[in-house]
Amino acid sequence: MSQGGSLRDRARGFARVLLLGVLALGVASARAAAGEKDWTDTAPADLSGYSLERIRFTGPGDVPENELRDEIESSTSGWLRFRPIDLDTLHSDVDRVRLVLRRHGYWSADVRLSLRYDPRDRRVEATFEIEPGVQR
Known part of the structure; x- marks a missing residue:
């Protein structure tokens, strides 16, 4: 027992x-x-080893998101590839997004880049915040 x-x-x-x-x-x-996640808006001192995890667009109006994605040069890391974050390319992508909006008649569009960082997993999320303004 x-x-x-x-x-x-x-x-x-x-x-x-x-x-x-x-x-x-x-x-x-x-x-x-x-x-x-442990996201923060505060940029780390050293971005080496950080990857771009996600790219988002907010407020593009009637402009198709896939058209915006096709125009930018930045791309995210995937399962089989690591893409280090390239801030210069992201900032140039702001101008590229603005050009797409102008082609759609949004000449006074305002585009801001917002970045969030995950220091634990060394990832970055980029958001293109779009205020399209008046369409002409």
């Missing part, structure tokens, strides 16, 4: 450890699904 009790105790212990593991995995998955 003492051996059965110890087997039962081991099974309970295993079940507890398994339950804690499942709970921890669930919390991590929930955080990932919610998009929680």
Whole structure:
């Protein structure tokens, strides 16, 4: 009987450890699904080793996002390739986005580049914030 009790105790212990593991995995998955990262607007002193994870456009009006993406030179890192962040190219992309908007008649469009950094995973998210203005 003492051996059965110890087997039962081991099974309970295993079940507890398994339950804690499942709970921890669930919390991590929930955080990932919610998009929680250690993002900051403060640029690190050294950007070497940082990759461009995501490029977003906000407020482009009726200009198709794929047209904006086709015009810019920056691209994101993928599973099989690492693309270091290139701030000069990103800043030039602001002008490229502005030119696309002008082709659509938005001559007074304002385009701002906003960058967020994840120092833990060394990733950057770039957002082109577009105020199209009046279309002519």
